[in-house]
Amino acid sequence: MTRYTGITALVTGASKGLGTAYARELARRGARLVLVARSGDALRRVADSVREEYGAEVTTEVADLAASDGVSRLVAALDRRNIAVDLLVNNAGAGAVGPFLGSPQDRHIDSVELNIVALTRLSHALGGKMVARGSGGIINVASTAAFQAMPYQATYAATKAYVLSFTEALAEEFRGSGVRVMAAHPGATATSFFEGTTAALKPAFTDRPETVAARTLDAFARGAVNAYPGRTGLRAITWATRILPRTTTTRVSGRLNRALGLDQAHDISTPAPEPS
Ligand SMILES: NC(=O)c1ccc[n+]([C@@H]2O[C@H](COP(=O)([O-])OP(=O)(O)OC[C@H]3O[C@@H](n4cnc5c(N)ncnc54)[C@H](OP(=O)(O)O)[C@@H]3O)[C@@H](O)[C@H]2O)c1
Known part of the structure; x- marks a missing residue:
């Protein structure tokens, strides 16, 4: 798949942020869309604007992918509609921010269910259907967070490390099947994450979702297994983490996240952590 014209692309987490940018960029390049998220109204607004702007064929499917039956219900709905x-x-992803113990357990587990379990089930x-047909593609949105442990975003970075490893393995398993698999590693991107x-x-340190989406699709069309669609310096950071001892990179990423105040971050609905 080196062009997007006439293909059917399913984008999870398309109701806002990067998912909306992927949807818009795919429509601009001539794809038909299936847009998935939990917020039906927001999804329909995105669908309407994409239809109006690009004349694209767009279907929406409301699904909670972190629910145990979320993916099976979505796949059944696609089958019923012969899609x-x-x-x-x-693309759908979420993560707790702040000290590990400062967020309720469910906040961590929900991100594992969405970022790992749902992504694996959908893949x-x-x-499986793509391999049976002998054509298709999967883009898994990981993050530069995939390349090192991240104190104060501990579960989030760990879920993205899974996405990186899983994607590279699948890309190799599927090689020659007609189905390509790629991981995208954006850095900080201006969304409501x-x-x-x-x-x-x-x-000052965030990229535009539109740029990240376009660069991701360009990289996939070129046949990349990993895409670095953010600003140039970010890729160099992923090299450094492959060379330095893991304890060093974890210390440095902890220090950076403390400098960003993430050691004091918490959900607005939960109390602030005790200062350490
Ligand atoms: N923003 C960044 O700095 C950044 C950097 C690197 C990687 N990423 C990755 O990029 C992806 C998109 O993130 P974003 O920044 O665009 O975040 P966002 O603005 O918070 O959007 C997340 C999307 O996921 C959907 N979603 C959340 N929980 C869901 C669930 N249980 N079932 C179905 N859909 C669900 C949300 O829609 P509903 O709430 O309507 O369900 C929304 O459409 C994620 O995988 C994230 O890890 C982001």
């Missing part, structure tokens, strides 16, 4: 997905963009269900928490992205 064959050519490109799966596993298995839709990837930290919404509902006291943390904030620093505008």
Whole structure:
């Protein structure tokens, strides 16, 4: 798949942020879309604007992918509507921010269910159909967080390390099958990722979701297994973490996150952690 014209692409987490940017960029390049998220109204607004702007064919599916039956219900709905997905963009993702013990257990587990379990289930269900057809593609949205442990985003970074490892393995297993698999590693991107928490992205260090989406799709079309769609310096950081001792990179990433105030961050609905 080197062009997107006429394909059917399913984008999870398309109601806002990077998912909306992937949807818009895919429509601009001529794809039909299936947009998935929990917020039906927001999804329908995105679908309407994409139809209006690009004349794209767009279907929406409301699904809670972190629920135990979320993916099976979604796949059943696609089957009922006879929708064959050519490109799966596993974009939906979430993560707790702040000290590990400062967030309720469920906040961590929900991110594991969404970032790991749902992504794996969708890759298995839709990837299996693609391999049977002998064509298709999967883009798994990981993060530069995948390359090192991150104190104060401990579960989030660990889920993205899974996405990186899983994607590289699948890309190799599927080689020659007609199905390509790629992980995308954005850096900080201007979305509402930290919404509902006291943390904030620093505008000077964030990329635009539109740029990240376009660069991701360009990299996939070129045949990459890993894409680094953020600003140039970010890729160099992923090299450093492969060379330095893991204890060093963990210390440095902990120090950086403390400098960003993430050691004091918490959900707005939960109390601030005790200062240490
Ligand atoms: N922003 C960054 O700095 C950054 C950097 C690197 C990687 N990423 C990755 O990029 C991806 C998109 O993040 P974003 O920044 O665009 O975040 P965002 O603005 O918070 O959007 C997250 C999307 O996921 C959907 N979602 C959340 N929980 C869901 C669930 N249980 N079932 C179905 N959909 C669900 C949300 O829609 P509903 O709430 O409507 O369900 C929303 O559409 C994530 O995988 C994230 O880890 C982000």
